[in-house]
Amino acid sequence: MAAVPAAxxxxxxxxxSVLPADFAKLGEECRALEEAGVDRIQWDVMDGRFVxxxxxxxxxxxxxxxxxxxxxxxxxxxxxxxxxxxxxxxxGCQLLIVHAESTGHLHRCLGQVREAGARAAVAxxxxxxxxAVEHVLDLVEMVLVMTVNPGFGGQxxxxxxxxxxxxxxxxxxxxxxxxxxxxxxxxxxxxxxxxTAAGANVLVAGSALYxxxxxxxxxxxELRALAEAAQRGSAxx
Ligand code: DX5
Numbered sequence: 460m461a462a463v464p465a466a467x468x469x470x471x472x473x474x475x476s477v478l479p480a481d482f483a484k485l486g487e488e489c490r491a492l493e494e495a496g497v498d499r500i501q502w503d504v505m506d507g508r509f510v511x512x513x514x515x516x517x518x519x520x521x522x523x524x525x526x527x528x529x530x531x532x533x534x535x536x537x538x539x540x541x542x543x544x545x546x547x548x549x550x551g552c553q554l555l556i557v558h559a560e561s562t563g564h565l566h567r568c569l570g571q572v573r574e575a576g577a578r579a580a581v582a583x584x585x586x587x588x589x590x591a592v593e594h595v596l597d598l599v600e601m602v603l604v605m606t607v608n609p610g611f612g613g614q615x616x617x618x619x620x621x622x623x624x625x626x627x628x629x630x631x632x633x634x635x636x637x638x639x640x641x642x643x644x645x646x647x648x649x650x651x652x653x654x655t656a657a658g659a660n661v662l663v664a665g666s667a668l669y670x671x672x673x674x675x676x677x678x679x680x681e682l683r684a685l686a687e688a689a690q691r692g693s694a695x696x
Contacts (some may be wrong), residue, residue, distance in 0.1 A: 466632045468694050469639055469660040471686045472498040473679050474532065476643070476665035478514070478612040485519065485538060486526040495675035496683075499530040501643070501663050502552070503612075506537035509561050510610035517546035524551030534582065534643070534663075536609050541568050548575045556580040556603055556641075559591040569598040580641070584609060585617055589626045596636055601661065602627050606654065607644025612665040616645025621657040627656025651682050652689035662686060 475497050480488035481675050492500055502520050507513040520531060532554035533547045540557050541564070547555055555572045557614035559581055562568045572579040580601035581592050585608055592602060607614040624640060629637045642659040654662065665684060671678035 466635075468690045471655070471683055471690060472639070473683055474499045474501045474641070474661055474663045476501050476503050476534075476612060476663050477666050478503050479665045482515075486523050489523045489529075491538050491675055493529050494529040495668075495679045497529060497679055499532055499554075500527070502531060502533045504533050504537060504547075505610065508538045509558065510536045512610045517543065517550035520547065520552060521550035522621045526688040531556065532580070534603070535561065537561060541571060544568075544571055544577075545575050548577045552577060554578040554601070556582050556601070558582045558584065558609075559587055560584055565592075566595055566598065569595055573598070578670055582592045582643075583623070583627075585620060589623060589630065592627075594631065596631060596634065596638060599638060601639040601641050602631070603641040603643055603663075604659070605644055606642045606646065606650075606672075609644070614645055616647070616650040616654075617652070618653055621653055624654060624657035624659050646682070648681055648685055651685050652692075655686040655689040656693040658693075659689070660686075 475492050505512045505514040519682055530553045531551055533552040534556045538561055540561055555577045558569050559565055570578040578600045581599050582603035584605050606617050606620045630639050638659045640652045640659045641661035643663035646662050646664040668678040
Protein backbone atom coordinates (compact mmCIF):
# COMPACT_ATOMS: atom_id res chain seq x y z
CA MET A 460 0.00 0.00 0.00
CA ALA A 461 1.52 3.34 -1.11
CA ALA A 462 2.33 5.64 1.81
CA VAL A 463 -0.36 8.30 2.21
CA PRO A 464 1.23 11.77 2.49
CA ALA A 465 0.61 12.96 6.08
CA ALA A 466 -2.04 15.68 5.97
CA UNK A 467 -1.55 18.51 8.46
CA UNK A 468 -3.40 17.76 11.73
CA UNK A 469 -6.91 19.20 11.72
CA UNK A 470 -7.96 21.55 14.54
CA UNK A 471 -9.35 19.77 17.59
CA UNK A 472 -13.00 20.65 18.16
CA UNK A 473 -15.06 19.90 21.27
CA UNK A 474 -18.75 19.27 20.51
CA UNK A 475 -20.78 18.58 23.66
CA SER A 476 -23.89 16.43 23.53
CA VAL A 477 -26.74 18.13 25.40
CA LEU A 478 -28.24 14.76 26.33
CA PRO A 479 -27.05 15.00 30.02
CA ALA A 480 -28.14 18.66 30.30
CA ASP A 481 -31.19 19.81 32.31
CA PHE A 482 -33.95 19.78 29.67
CA ALA A 483 -36.02 22.17 31.80
CA LYS A 484 -33.51 24.96 31.06
CA LEU A 485 -31.84 24.06 27.77
CA GLY A 486 -31.29 27.68 26.72
CA GLU A 487 -29.29 28.38 29.88
CA GLU A 488 -27.43 25.09 29.46
CA CYS A 489 -26.41 26.12 25.92
CA ARG A 490 -25.07 29.42 27.26
CA ALA A 491 -23.09 27.57 29.93
CA LEU A 492 -21.54 25.35 27.25
CA GLU A 493 -20.65 28.35 25.09
CA GLU A 494 -19.08 30.11 28.09
CA ALA A 495 -17.13 26.89 28.80
CA GLY A 496 -15.39 27.30 25.43
CA VAL A 497 -16.97 24.58 23.27
CA ASP A 498 -16.59 24.83 19.46
CA ARG A 499 -20.11 23.69 18.57
CA ILE A 500 -23.13 21.98 20.20
CA GLN A 501 -24.45 18.59 19.12
CA TRP A 502 -28.19 17.89 19.30
CA ASP A 503 -28.93 14.16 19.64
CA VAL A 504 -32.18 13.81 17.73
CA MET A 505 -33.71 10.39 18.43
CA ASP A 506 -37.04 9.18 17.00
CA GLY A 507 -37.70 6.01 19.01
CA ARG A 508 -37.41 3.97 15.74
CA PHE A 509 -33.82 4.23 14.48
CA VAL A 510 -32.74 4.05 18.12
CA UNK A 511 -34.72 2.84 21.18
CA UNK A 512 -34.97 6.31 22.68
CA UNK A 513 -36.87 9.57 22.02
CA UNK A 514 -35.37 13.03 22.59
CA UNK A 515 -36.27 16.28 20.82
CA UNK A 516 -37.00 17.73 17.40
CA UNK A 517 -36.45 20.99 15.50
CA UNK A 518 -38.73 23.12 17.70
CA UNK A 519 -36.63 22.56 20.82
CA UNK A 520 -33.44 23.33 18.89
CA UNK A 521 -35.02 26.49 17.41
CA UNK A 522 -35.99 27.66 20.90
CA UNK A 523 -32.35 27.48 21.99
CA UNK A 524 -30.83 29.05 18.85
CA UNK A 525 -31.16 32.69 19.96
CA UNK A 526 -29.33 31.96 23.24
CA UNK A 527 -25.90 31.29 21.72
CA UNK A 528 -23.85 31.86 18.56
CA UNK A 529 -21.79 28.64 18.48
CA UNK A 530 -22.64 26.39 15.51
CA UNK A 531 -25.27 23.69 16.01
CA UNK A 532 -25.03 20.22 14.54
CA UNK A 533 -27.98 17.83 14.50
CA UNK A 534 -27.07 14.15 14.90
CA UNK A 535 -30.07 12.60 13.21
CA UNK A 536 -30.67 9.19 14.79
CA UNK A 537 -33.95 8.91 12.89
CA UNK A 538 -35.43 6.68 10.17
CA UNK A 539 -36.00 8.50 6.83
CA UNK A 540 -34.12 11.71 7.75
CA UNK A 541 -35.20 13.12 4.38
CA UNK A 542 -38.62 13.86 5.89
CA UNK A 543 -37.54 16.73 8.18
CA UNK A 544 -34.19 17.99 6.85
CA UNK A 545 -35.38 21.55 6.10
CA UNK A 546 -36.86 21.90 9.58
CA UNK A 547 -33.44 21.39 11.21
CA UNK A 548 -31.88 24.00 8.95
CA UNK A 549 -34.69 26.45 9.77
CA UNK A 550 -34.10 25.67 13.46
CA GLY A 551 -30.56 26.98 13.11
CA CYS A 552 -28.42 23.86 12.52
CA GLN A 553 -25.39 24.53 10.31
CA LEU A 554 -24.46 20.84 10.01
CA LEU A 555 -26.73 17.81 9.65
CA ILE A 556 -25.39 14.33 10.39
CA VAL A 557 -27.22 11.54 8.55
CA HIS A 558 -26.72 7.90 9.51
CA ALA A 559 -25.68 5.67 6.60
CA GLU A 560 -28.09 3.03 7.96
CA SER A 561 -31.13 5.33 8.20
CA THR A 562 -32.03 5.80 4.54
CA GLY A 563 -32.10 3.75 1.37
CA HIS A 564 -30.86 6.79 -0.59
CA LEU A 565 -27.82 8.13 1.27
CA HIS A 566 -26.27 9.91 -1.74
CA ARG A 567 -29.53 11.70 -2.54
CA CYS A 568 -30.17 12.53 1.14
CA LEU A 569 -26.75 14.15 1.58
CA GLY A 570 -27.40 16.16 -1.57
CA GLN A 571 -30.71 17.31 -0.09
CA VAL A 572 -28.90 18.47 3.07
CA ARG A 573 -26.62 20.66 0.94
CA GLU A 574 -29.54 21.96 -1.15
CA ALA A 575 -31.27 22.92 2.10
CA GLY A 576 -28.27 25.16 2.82
CA ALA A 577 -26.53 23.09 5.50
CA ARG A 578 -23.20 21.30 5.63
CA ALA A 579 -23.55 17.52 5.34
CA ALA A 580 -21.99 14.75 7.42
CA VAL A 581 -22.46 10.97 7.53
CA ALA A 582 -22.42 8.67 10.56
CA UNK A 583 -21.53 4.99 10.93
CA UNK A 584 -22.91 2.69 13.61
CA UNK A 585 -20.28 0.40 15.20
CA UNK A 586 -21.15 -2.60 13.00
CA UNK A 587 -21.24 -0.63 9.73
CA UNK A 588 -18.10 -0.87 7.57
CA UNK A 589 -16.28 2.15 6.13
CA UNK A 590 -17.21 0.93 2.64
CA ALA A 591 -20.76 2.19 3.36
CA VAL A 592 -19.54 5.80 2.99
CA GLU A 593 -16.74 5.31 0.46
CA HIS A 594 -18.88 6.70 -2.39
CA VAL A 595 -20.23 9.77 -0.58
CA LEU A 596 -17.03 11.23 0.89
CA ASP A 597 -17.08 13.96 -1.77
CA LEU A 598 -20.49 15.12 -0.49
CA VAL A 599 -19.64 15.49 3.20
CA GLU A 600 -17.54 17.72 5.46
CA MET A 601 -17.35 15.19 8.26
CA VAL A 602 -17.61 11.46 8.96
CA LEU A 603 -18.89 10.43 12.41
CA VAL A 604 -17.62 7.09 13.67
CA MET A 605 -19.87 6.04 16.55
CA THR A 606 -17.85 4.72 19.48
CA VAL A 607 -20.99 3.37 21.19
CA ASN A 608 -24.20 1.90 19.81
CA PRO A 609 -26.39 4.99 19.47
CA GLY A 610 -29.39 5.74 21.68
CA PHE A 611 -28.06 6.57 25.15
CA GLY A 612 -25.43 8.61 26.94
CA GLY A 613 -23.13 7.20 29.64
CA GLN A 614 -22.16 4.02 27.76
CA UNK A 615 -18.67 2.47 27.66
CA UNK A 616 -16.30 3.59 24.89
CA UNK A 617 -15.64 0.99 22.16
CA UNK A 618 -11.84 1.12 21.64
CA UNK A 619 -12.40 -1.52 18.95
CA UNK A 620 -13.60 1.36 16.73
CA UNK A 621 -10.13 3.01 16.65
CA UNK A 622 -8.90 1.01 13.60
CA UNK A 623 -12.08 2.15 11.81
CA UNK A 624 -11.35 5.79 12.72
CA UNK A 625 -7.86 5.33 11.27
CA UNK A 626 -9.26 3.73 8.10
CA UNK A 627 -11.67 6.63 7.55
CA UNK A 628 -8.89 9.16 8.17
CA UNK A 629 -6.57 7.35 5.71
CA UNK A 630 -9.28 7.17 3.01
CA UNK A 631 -9.95 10.91 3.33
CA UNK A 632 -6.24 11.82 3.26
CA UNK A 633 -5.59 9.45 0.34
CA UNK A 634 -8.13 11.45 -1.68
CA UNK A 635 -6.91 14.81 -0.40
CA UNK A 636 -10.40 15.70 0.86
CA UNK A 637 -11.14 18.46 3.41
CA UNK A 638 -13.19 16.27 5.75
CA UNK A 639 -13.22 16.07 9.57
CA UNK A 640 -13.51 12.81 11.52
CA UNK A 641 -15.79 12.91 14.57
CA UNK A 642 -16.19 10.34 17.33
CA UNK A 643 -19.15 10.08 19.65
CA UNK A 644 -19.83 7.90 22.68
CA UNK A 645 -17.81 7.31 25.86
CA UNK A 646 -15.36 10.12 25.10
CA UNK A 647 -13.63 11.13 28.33
CA UNK A 648 -10.16 12.03 29.67
CA UNK A 649 -9.31 8.31 29.71
CA UNK A 650 -10.44 7.56 26.12
CA UNK A 651 -9.92 10.78 24.15
CA UNK A 652 -6.21 10.18 23.42
CA UNK A 653 -6.81 6.83 21.72
CA UNK A 654 -9.57 8.27 19.51
CA THR A 655 -7.49 11.32 18.55
CA ALA A 656 -4.30 9.34 17.89
CA ALA A 657 -6.38 7.14 15.55
CA GLY A 658 -7.35 10.22 13.52
CA ALA A 659 -10.42 11.88 15.05
CA ASN A 660 -10.38 15.68 15.45
CA VAL A 661 -13.99 16.45 16.43
CA LEU A 662 -14.87 15.04 19.83
CA VAL A 663 -18.42 14.65 21.13
CA ALA A 664 -18.72 14.29 24.88
CA GLY A 665 -21.74 14.20 27.15
CA SER A 666 -21.49 12.61 30.58
CA ALA A 667 -17.72 13.24 30.90
CA LEU A 668 -18.33 17.01 30.67
CA TYR A 669 -21.27 17.14 33.07
CA UNK A 670 -19.74 14.86 35.71
CA UNK A 671 -16.49 16.87 36.09
CA UNK A 672 -16.50 18.18 39.71
CA UNK A 673 -14.46 21.20 38.58
CA UNK A 674 -17.13 22.23 36.10
CA UNK A 675 -17.69 22.44 32.34
CA UNK A 676 -14.86 24.84 31.49
CA UNK A 677 -12.32 22.59 33.22
CA UNK A 678 -13.73 19.49 31.50
CA UNK A 679 -13.60 21.11 28.04
CA UNK A 680 -10.07 22.42 28.55
CA GLU A 681 -8.85 19.03 29.81
CA LEU A 682 -10.33 17.12 26.85
CA ARG A 683 -8.86 19.64 24.41
CA ALA A 684 -5.39 19.51 26.01
CA LEU A 685 -5.34 15.69 26.03
CA ALA A 686 -6.52 15.53 22.41
CA GLU A 687 -3.98 18.08 21.18
CA ALA A 688 -1.19 16.22 22.98
CA ALA A 689 -2.28 12.91 21.42
CA GLN A 690 -2.45 14.56 17.98
CA ARG A 691 1.08 15.93 18.38
CA GLY A 692 2.25 12.52 19.56
CA SER A 693 0.79 10.66 16.58
CA ALA A 694 2.08 13.32 14.13
CA UNK A 695 5.60 12.86 15.56
CA UNK A 696 5.38 9.03 15.44
C1 DX5 B 1 -25.53 8.49 21.86
C2 DX5 B 1 -25.26 9.91 21.46
C3 DX5 B 1 -24.07 10.51 22.15
C4 DX5 B 1 -24.13 10.48 23.65
C5 DX5 B 1 -22.76 10.80 24.18
O1 DX5 B 1 -26.39 7.92 20.94
O2 DX5 B 1 -25.10 10.00 20.08
O3 DX5 B 1 -23.90 11.84 21.72
O4 DX5 B 1 -25.06 11.37 24.10
O5 DX5 B 1 -22.79 10.69 25.55
P1 DX5 B 1 -21.54 10.11 26.38
O6 DX5 B 1 -20.40 11.06 26.12
O7 DX5 B 1 -22.06 10.17 27.78
O8 DX5 B 1 -21.28 8.74 25.89
